[in-house]
Amino acid sequence: MDQAAILDHQFRIAAYVVTWVIQLGYLAWLGLRWQAQKRDAARLSRGR
């Protein structure tokens, strides 16, 4: 493989990795919020 093809390959991998880091990172943050809300809901129902 020539230098340009190697760079193309690396940049393509970088783009795919960045995409998945953003998407899975957001999904993980959403999961954490959901868990926190479950705790809040449980706390509220105990307080009644």
Next chain:
Amino acid sequence: MKKLAIGIYAAVTVALMAWGFYQAIYVAPNDAMQGEIFRIIFYHVPSAMAAFLFFAISLAGSIGYLSFRRNSPGWAQVSDAWALAGAEVGVVFCTVVLTTGPLWGRRAWGIWWTWDARLTTTLVLWLIYVSYLLLRRFAAGPQVQTLAAVLGIFGALDVPIVYMSNRWWRTQHPAPVFGGAQGSGMDPSMVPAFLWNILAWLAWGILVLILRYHVERQHQKIAAAEVQQALDA
């Protein structure tokens, strides 16, 4: 039943993502001019399409909130939850577009960024919706949802400008691949991979949107319960 349906939908989405990845890497050929770097199109363009769809959902939710807020508070809250979910998931996809684009541009054009109409209007779109999310996060008071709805409606006006930008003006960004001038289009051997990835990313985006909507509805219910508890005390 609802949980089972979402579970099946999530499983189908994951299978679609895997299939789309396989198509993008192993089935679609390298582009004759750009080589392997062209394969970024299978993530970049579907993400842009998904961002447009979710900003449209945010627009519909914002209009719904403003329409229902006086007469149907319940529907207004539902609309507001869709507006927020659409804006947030749209920002996630728009962030993907704005990071994969420069990676592609660096290899294809030799530069990371240029202030042409397509790139600039996309950045402005992202900034508008980030400001929408910051408003939702940090502002307080009874008018926040109304202000956010107005901002959401004005933000959505940028979507058709982004879409038309490389038709109206000469840009560094390539002319439209689909629906462009005569001779535009994609090699037929690449089309299935492109369509599978559009389907996969839209399915993924809708799954995340449903989760985000659910989280926001829970948040609204908890906030209402806390107010009620304070009034009862």
